[in-house]
Amino acid sequence: MEPIISINALFKSYKNGFMALSDVSLNINKGEIFALLGPNGAGKTTLISIITGISIPTSGEVKVKDFDVTKHPIKTKSIIGLVPQEVSIEPFETVMSSISFSRGLFGKPQNLEYLKSILKQLSLWDKRNTKIIELSGGMKRRVLIAKALSHEPDILFLDEPTAGVDVELRKDMWKIIKSLKKNGVTIILTTHYIDEAEYLADRVAFINEGKILIVEDKQILINKMGKKTLSIKVDKKIINIPEKLHKYKLEISDNGHTLTYNYNINNKTEITNLLNDLSNENIRLKDIYTDQSSLEDIFVKMVN
Numbered sequence: 001m002e003p004i005i006s007i008n009a010l011f012k013s014y015k016n017g018f019m020a021l022s023d024v025s026l027n028i029n030k031g032e033i034f035a036l037l038g039p040n041g042a043g044k045t046t047l048i049s050i051i052t053g054i055s056i057p058t059s060g061e062v063k064v065k066d067f068d069v070t071k072h073p074i075k076t077k078s079i080i081g082l083v084p085q086e087v088s089i090e091p092f093e094t095v096m097s098s099i100s101f102s103r104g105l106f107g108k109p110q111n112l113e114y115l116k117s118i119l120k121q122l123s124l125w126d127k128r129n130t131k132i133i134e135l136s137g138g139m140k141r142r143v144l145i146a147k148a149l150s151h152e153p154d155i156l157f158l159d160e161p162t163a164g165v166d167v168e169l170r171k172d173m174w175k176i177i178k179s180l181k182k183n184g185v186t187i188i189l190t191t192h193y194i195d196e197a198e199y200l201a202d203r204v205a206f207i208n209e210g211k212i213l214i215v216e217d218k219q220i221l222i223n224k225m226g227k228k229t230l231s232i233k234v235d236k237k238i239i240n241i242p243e244k245l246h247k248y249k250l251e252i253s254d255n256g257h258t259l260t261y262n263y264n265i266n267n268k269t270e271i272t273n274l275l276n277d278l279s280n281e282n283i284r285l286k287d288i289y290t291d292q293s294s295l296e297d298i299f300v301k302m303v304n
């Protein structure tokens with residue numbers, strides 16, 4: 001995989017001495033959706049601000065397509081679009097003039113066909129002559145994305161794209177983000193919603209108190225760290241677990257009527273053995289179901 005952004009030993013302390021980022025190193029690959037996941041105050045917006053040239057690092061290096069963000073800020077900013085966490089747009093402008101203005105800020109010649117294509121993709125073409133103040137909250141969020149894409153960036157940052165939006169709007173945003181990826185845009189999003197990262201991301205980084213805890217392919221992370229539990233409802237009350245079943249470290253619950261077995265996702269043959277051994281002990285099954293730990297369980301475990 002080819003990195004489009006590389007971050008090396010990045011530190012950021014604010015004027016008051018607060019260390020918001022501490023030794024952050026990671027690469028973002030071309031074409032991926034990368035989720036930066038962490039609780040409020042973890043340092044997500046700080047990291048985005050440095051990559052997008054809004055804020056200056058205390059030390060360390062960030063390169064966007066091989067250009068250093070502090071040495072070549074005009075170049076790197078032209079490659080990046082940012083949908084900021086704090087929303088502010090000119091209320092009395094029309095949609096079209098607002099995104100056309102954003103494009104102009106980057107010194108790009110106007111390209112109506114391109115602006116039309118992004119407005120269509122974001123279902124805003126019919127609203128192109130509507131004033132922003134007259135749009136719904138969901139449409140305003142889409143205008144912000146259109147503005148961020150107006151200068152044809154290769155990389156799009158979305159800082160908390162669904163913070164404080166309702167469920168339906170969140171699903172819309174997810175659809176839009178997936179469709180942008182299909183166009184070849186590299187997407188970095190921050191979120192404190194684990195389900196969002198779980199649904200959208202190809203790779204995930206956990207950040208907490210300014211430090212990156214892990215960077216991993218999402219599925220590999222779930223497979224590697226995830227545990228599954230098998231719950232077995234049995235036909236008669238179990239008070240003591242028979243000697244021959246001790247090796248499975250079963251837990252008794254449900255007043256003796258359920259046995260729970262924790263196993264690693266990669267070790268499924270053990271289950272066959274367990275079921276055989278239960279049968280040999282004359283324990284009959286009434287019902288059986290499995291449960292898998294999610295990104296959330298893994299994150300909570302790492303942060304603690």
Ligand SMILES: Nc1ncnc2c1ncn2[C@@H]1O[C@H](COP(=O)(O)OP(=O)(O)O)[C@@H](O)[C@H]1O
Binds near residue numbers: 045
């Ligand atoms: N300008 C600033 N001066 C001092 N501290 C700041 C400033 N901006 C952010 N912080 C602090 O840095 C930490 C990280 O903030 P931020 O990057 O906004 O976190 P996140 O986006 O993950 O919620 C927080 O503790 C925040 O209070």
Ligand SMILES: [Mg+2]
Binds near residue numbers: 045085159
């Ligand atoms: Mg933030």
